[in-house]
Amino acid sequence: MECGTDNICIDNLKVDFNFSGYIEAGIMQDMNMTVFVENRGENSYGSHVKVTYPFGLSFRKVTSKQGRVGCVSVDSDQKMTLGITTCYINKPIFRANSSAVFEITYSTNNESNFDRMVSFTATARSGNDEHTADSELSINKTVGEKYAIYVTLIRYGNSRIRFNITAMKNNLEKPVNQIFKVENDLRDVNLTILIRVPIKLGEKDIWANKNLQIPDCSIDRDEKPTIPDFVEALKKHQSVNCSVAVCRLFRCSANLKRHDLKFYNISANVSSGWIEQTGLRSAVFELVSTASLEYDKNKYYYFDSLDTAHFEKINTQVEVYEERNLLLEIIGGAIGGLLLLALITTGLLKVGFFNSQYTLILEKPEAPAE
Ligand SMILES: [Ca+2]
Numbered sequence: 301m302e303c304g305t306d307n308i309c310i311d312n313l314k315v316d317f318n319f320s321g322y323i324e325a326g327i328m329q330d331m332n333m334t335v336f337v338e339n340r341g342e343n344s345y346g347s348h349v350k351v352t353y354p355f356g357l358s359f360r361k362v363t364s365k366q367g368r369v370g371c372v373s374v375d376s377d378q379k380m381t382l383g384i385t386t387c388y389i390n391k392p393i394f395r396a397n398s399s400a401v402f403e404i405t406y407s408t409n410n411e412s413n414f415d416r417m418v419s420f421t422a423t424a425r426s427g428n429d430e431h432t433a434d435s436e437l438s439i440n441k442t443v444g445e446k447y448a449i450y451v452t453l454i455r456y457g458n459s460r461i462r463f464n465i466t467a468m469k470n471n472l473e474k475p476v477n478q479i480f481k482v483e484n485d486l487r488d489v490n491l492t493i494l495i496r497v498p499i500k501l502g503e504k505d506i507w508a509n510k511n512l513q514i515p516d517c518s519i520d521r522d523e524k525p526t527i528p529d530f531v532e533a534l535k536k537h538q539s540v541n542c543s544v545a546v547c548r549l550f551r552c553s554a555n556l557k558r559h560d561l562k563f564y565n566i567s568a569n570v571s572s573g574w575i576e577q578t579g580l581r582s583a584v585f586e587l588v589s590t591a592s593l594e595y596d597k598n599k600y601y602y603f604d605s606l607d608t609a610h611f612e613k614i615n616t617q618v619e620v621y622e623e624r625n626l627l628l629e630i631i632g633g634a635i636g637g638l639l640l641l642a643l644i645t646t647g648l649l650k651v652g653f654f655n656s657q658y659t660l661i662l663e664k665p666e667a668p669a670e
Pocket of ligand 1: 304305306307308309310342475
């Protein structure tokens with residue numbers, strides 16, 4: 301035997317485990333737990349590791365990385381009980397000073413609804429009668445569990461409207477349609493889409509309808525601009541956004557299924573009344589609405605860590621122009637044309653163009669007479 305002179309095999313098992321990353325419910329729908337077992341003592345017989353795992357996970361497979369391993373597993377079938385995976389290591393003898401590494405794959409199903417923290421334990425056992433005192437036979441780890449989501453915001457309706465400011469006494473209106481599309485790719489999710497729409501510049505309303513609404517959204521509040529002197533700001537950048545205008549914040553709660561699409565329409569008439577106070581007679585203003593996503597960060601994490609997909613803006617160009625006086629232009633054009641004609645005629649007379657032409661015409665009819 302390899303158990304020393306006393307002929308008693310005293311093993312010294314140590315177990316540990318970790319997770320590859322975190323629990324990604326809903327993406328891979330698989331999570332891997334890597335288990336490390338060492339025998340730092342003498343030969344160990346019938347050595348095995350018991351892993352307990354929460355309700356909602358199903359045992360899929362075990363993959364050996366080092367040593368031999370064979371597992372059986374029973375999933376939990378109700379919330380308060382645990383699943384148990386039992387893995388035998390290098391059966392029948394887990395030799396002295398050897399180690400084994402294996403990966404257990406559990407899958408999460410879409411319906412599984414964990415608590416935020418999920419607990420796992422691994423316990424090593426053997427058939428040996430004695431174990432050294434410094435054996436590390438049990439370990440418990442808790443893992444945060446979040447649902448991966450992938451939601452994108454896409455804008456529709458970058459458009460252009462035109463206002464003729466010479467006719468602006470009438471307070472013109474032009475229809476505008478700004479649309480945000482929300483696309484949910486990975487899993488069901490509850491979230492809120494926040495939409496900010498400029499509604500007031502200075503004392504004047506931007507939209508003809510003072511009570512601007514977005515279907516499926518509620519009005520949260522009207523936010524004051526951060527830049528009080530909008531006239532100065534708009535001289536530099538003709539962007540009518542929430543820094544210069546009062547913006548209405550809309551909250552749109554959405555319960556989106558996987559692959560759901562949802563559209564949010566800002567569809568109303570822009571009135572021209574606010575333009576005069578800018579002092580600009582000819583400009584292209586950008587009327588900027590924005591949308592962003594809000595979700596429970598304790599429950600969900602964004603699949604793609606890029607923040608860009610969380611935010612989108614729509615610019616509607618509001619072109620302002622002054623009508624030129626058409627009659628004056630026609631008269632001006634006619635006089636100019638006549639002047640040019642006179643100049644050309646004078647020039648041609650000077651070089652004798654008309655004389656030579658005249659001679660040519662006079663000479664022609666004589667030819668057939670001969
Ligand atoms: Ca011994």
